Amino acid sequence: MYSEQSFPIYQKRRVKRKRNKRLVGLIILFFLFIAIIIYLKSPISRIAEIEISGIDLLSENDIYKTADLRIGMYYLPIRTNSIKRKLLELEEVKEVNVTKQFPSKLVIQVIEEQPIAYLLNEDGVWLPILENGYIFNGNSEKNFLDRPLVTKWDDVNKIPKLVEELGKIKPSILVEISEIWQSRDLNATFDSSRLIIFTREGYRVHVLLEELGDKMNLYPAIINNLKTKTTKLGDIYLLESMRFEEFDDDNN
The missing domain is CATH 1.20.5 (Single alpha-helices involved in coiled-coils or other helix-helix interfaces)
Known part of the structure; x- marks a missing residue:
């Protein structure tokens, strides 16, 4: 014990x-x-490198300014979700991914809204019209030569509808459109709902704005049918009814 x-x-x-x-x-x-x-x-407690990829419309300075970033800021307090939220407020940004790489690197991967057409402004400058309808008023480092050129367009309020209709057109057909005008009716008065579509083959297609997507998707079949009847170019009217008028000598 x-x-x-x-x-x-x-x-x-x-x-x-x-x-x-x-x-x-x-x-x-x-x-x-x-x-x-x-x-x-x-x-090593501070950001020494900020790697940004995926930007053509925006500049690195745009990213720094919007997200309030700078080389030399403290690494630990940085919140990637906060940076992402700020960048998504930009009209040009579609998606963004932000990651921190220890000890002192920040990686920002951006997916921008892509131009679906180009608008000629009053100063003779081509402005990208983005997929979300936003008109980008800046310089792009990348040229999109296969996008339609929107000229003689007087009603800027119709741009969102134009973007919506262009988005319905198959990519293989969209690249065949070289230029888009707002048209005039038979009395030569302005009609913002009527368009003239210039194709790369040389045809002119007359169509209503609200029917642009559906009617232009029929374009290849219409052209194939026309080529069995004539080799000449002309106006294709896809309005109340469909008809074809050959160009006169002045249009050749």
């Missing part, structure tokens, strides 16, 4: 162990604090 005198010795050992654990904990906290101070004062 254990004597009663052994219990005080056991209790002293247990108290000593608790004190040792507290001391070890304090030492760990002290060195952790020192490590944090050293890290915050070292260059």
Whole structure:
């Protein structure tokens, strides 16, 4: 049997162990604090590189300014979701992915809204009309030569509807459109709902704006049928009824 005198010795050992654990904990906290101070004062605690990809319409400066980014800012406080939310507010941005790469790099991958056509403004400058209907008033580093050119367009409020209809056209047919005009009716008065479509083959297609997508998807079949009857170019009317009129000598 254990004597009663052994219990005080056991209790002293247990108290000593608790004190040792507290001391070890304090030492760990002290060195952790020192490590944090050293890290915050070292260059690796700050952003040294910001890698941005996928931008043609926007510039890197646009990204920096919108997301409030700069080289040298602290790495740890950066919130990628906050950067993403700010960039998605830009009309030119469709999707964005932001990641942090330890110790000091930030990677931003952007997917922009793509131009679906180009609008000629009053100053003679071609402005990209993006897939979401936004008219980009800036310089693009990339040329989209296979997009329709929108000229003689007086009603800018009809641009969103034009974008909607162009989005319905099959890509293989869309590239066949070289130019788009707003037209005039038979009395030579302006009618913003009527369009003249110039094709790369040389035809002119007359169509209503609200029917542009559906009617232009019929274009290949119409052309194939016409070529069995004539080799001449002309006006294709896809209005209340369909008809074809050959160009006169002045249009050749």
